[in-house]
Amino acid sequence: MRIRLNGDPHELAAPLTITALLSSLGIDARRVAVERNLTVVRRADYDKTMVEEGDEVEIVNFVGGGHA
Amino acid sequence: MPDYLEIAGRRFQSRLIVGTGKYSSFSVMAEAHEASGAEIVTVAVRRVNIQDRSKESLLDYVDRGRYFLLPNTAGCYTADEAIRTARLAREAGLSNWIKLEVIGDERTLFPDNEALLEATRVLVAEGFVVLPYTSDDPIVCRKLEEAGAAAVMPLAAPIGSGLGVQNANTLRIIREQTRVPLIVDAGVGTASDAAIAMELGADGVLMNTAIAGAQDPVAMAKAMRLAVEAGRLAYSAGRIAKKMHASASSPAEGLITR
Numbered sequence A: 001m002r003i004r005l006n007g008d009p010h011e012l013a014a015p016l017t018i019t020a021l022l023s024s025l026g027i028d029a030r031r032v033a034v035e036r037n038l039t040v041v042r043r044a045d046y047d048k049t050m051v052e053e054g055d056e057v058e059i060v061n062f063v064g065g066g067h068a
Numbered sequence B: 001m002p003d004y005l006e007i008a009g010r011r012f013q014s015r016l017i018v019g020t021g022k023y024s025s026f027s028v029m030a031e032a033h034e035a036s037g038a039e040i041v042t043v044a045v046r047r048v049n050i051q052d053r054s055k056e057s058l059l060d061y062v063d064r065g066r067y068f069l070l071p072n073t074a075g076c077y078t079a080d081e082a083i084r085t086a087r088l089a090r091e092a093g094l095s096n097w098i099k100l101e102v103i104g105d106e107r108t109l110f111p112d113n114e115a116l117l118e119a120t121r122v123l124v125a126e127g128f129v130v131l132p133y134t135s136d137d138p139i140v141c142r143k144l145e146e147a148g149a150a151a152v153m154p155l156a157a158p159i160g161s162g163l164g165v166q167n168a169n170t171l172r173i174i175r176e177q178t179r180v181p182l183i184v185d186a187g188v189g190t191a192s193d194a195a196i197a198m199e200l201g202a203d204g205v206l207m208n209t210a211i212a213g214a215q216d217p218v219a220m221a222k223a224m225r226l227a228v229e230a231g232r233l234a235y236s237a238g239r240i241a242k243k244m245h246a247s248a249s250s251p252a253e254g255l256i257t258r
Helices: A016-026 B024-035 B079-093 B113-126 B137-146 B168-177 B191-199 B217-239
Strands: A003-005 A009-010 A031-036 A038-042 A056-064 B005-007 B010-012 B017-018 B040-047 B068-071 B099-101 B128-134 B182-183 B204-207
Touching: A016 A056, A031 B079, A038 B079, A056 B079, B005 B128, B017 B024, B017 B217, B024 B128, B024 B217, B040 B079, B068 B079, B068 B099, B079 B099, B079 B113, B079 B137, B099 B113, B113 B128, B113 B137, B128 B137, B137 B168, B191 B204
Parallel strands: A003 A056, B017 B040, B017 B204, B040 B068, B099 B128, B182 B204
Antiparallel strands: A003 A009, A031 A038, A031 A056, A056 B040, B005 B010
């Protein structure tokens, strides 16, 4: 199945939880925030929120910056 | 008399807020942060690089026991983008503070005040502590305050320009009317600029490029710390009135020539 991940097409074998997605990408869940279809997913819900065909997922973190 | 910056009930000893962008390395940034004495450090929110996970993380170089992380919505051009970014930042940072930026123009990086007000209202209603970067327009600043902003943060000059305080009189007017903390956000180039902002009555100054872009960022960070302290002290001390002519500071009596 195909999703859009951080703006790019991304292939997944089957629907999976946010926890499983982060783990498969090697991302430390404590350092990121996740949005699924324009809605923020609360950390506490990572285990029960499924990523499915056609979903738009954004995974963000903090980077250096001050203005604009 | 104890002097501290209080925003939304939280107290800070330092009145200098610093950014984390444009440094040559994270270790130079960490040293500069230390030299600045700042307690609030602002960070941007961006997509994780999915392809390359090898890069170091900014958070390895910001001791969160020591610095209060202030996420920003830098780079957002609409209220919607800024609101989404703020919600993500809250989830990533476990804090409800947001330095709100809604940029209106790429060349000047001036804020879109209409969208800024809209985003402020939405985020305040959602329980955010909103610190908006705004133009130096007293009416917009007043509307932001009325909308529930925890501080108002007018620019002194365009972001990254280093021009210093270009709007002393409007900043004075904003100072006079503002009840929440007034933070001068953007435009500082060197230490005297920060001192001038503080002498005008700002409660704090936020800067990034002036430190990160200096030849020696660590030395400039220290200069900024001292300048912010000096400017604050001078403001509190109450300066003398400006006069047209000279006024001698030695007694007129007892001169050997008379």
